[in-house]
Amino acid sequence: MEGTTTTATEVSEERATNRARFELELEFVQALANPYYLHLLAQQNVLSQPAFINYLKYLTYWKEKEYARFIHYPHALHHLDLLQTAQFRTEIGKDGWRDFLNQKQYDHWRTWREDSKRFTTQNKVNNEAEVSGTAETNADTMQE
Template sequence: MVATVALETGDSGNRHRFQLELEFVQCLAILAQRGYFKDKAFVNYLKYLLYWKDPEYAKYLKYPQCLHMLELLQYEHFRKELVNAQCAKFIDEQQILHWQHYSRKRMRLQQALAEQQQQNNTSGK
């Protein structure tokens, strides 16, 4: 795919395309309200972008949960529901809750690790 060529050859045109597609895959949220999901060519493009699920490409994603959204966007019913502001807001709120939970969990794990290291340093002396 494009990413392999862009990263291995350093071809600036392919690298630019890779970066554009990377950004696009991560920014799928607002498209329903703009009417993009009614365009058959655009829906086909969403299907094409599923290659980002391959670990070779997914490792570049800053927000890997976008892959789940990309998967859901393959379903016409889901695309139609996103036009509803309440539905889009609910998804947004759920995403925020997920991030908050992840952040808190990560902080607790880091604190526990720091405490364990401190105990190891103290008991080792």
């Protein structure tokens, strides 16, 4: 019986190859979080090449939960989404867009905890108001 058998060495080589590809793609996707890197790619006309655009489409699998958990810079996934549009690929080549994106990213990093605290505090106030309103409504109903 002749069949295809996979040796331990072949499996080991395949795993090493898959791991290297995984690490390379992860590193590249995370580099997309840097507006200056995106600007450089646009300046070098990389973002206008059809093969690269297809590669960006391929990389959207990183948004799936099983892969996204490895991403340390969530803006990378947001930028990957933006790169799917021709307008963004064109505009990011402009200094003003690069600076705008960089400032927005900085502002988000600087204030995201404040926003979550503000959101949590506002929800707490709203919940307390709802509970008080319900209690007042119940008291009014009982008096009638």
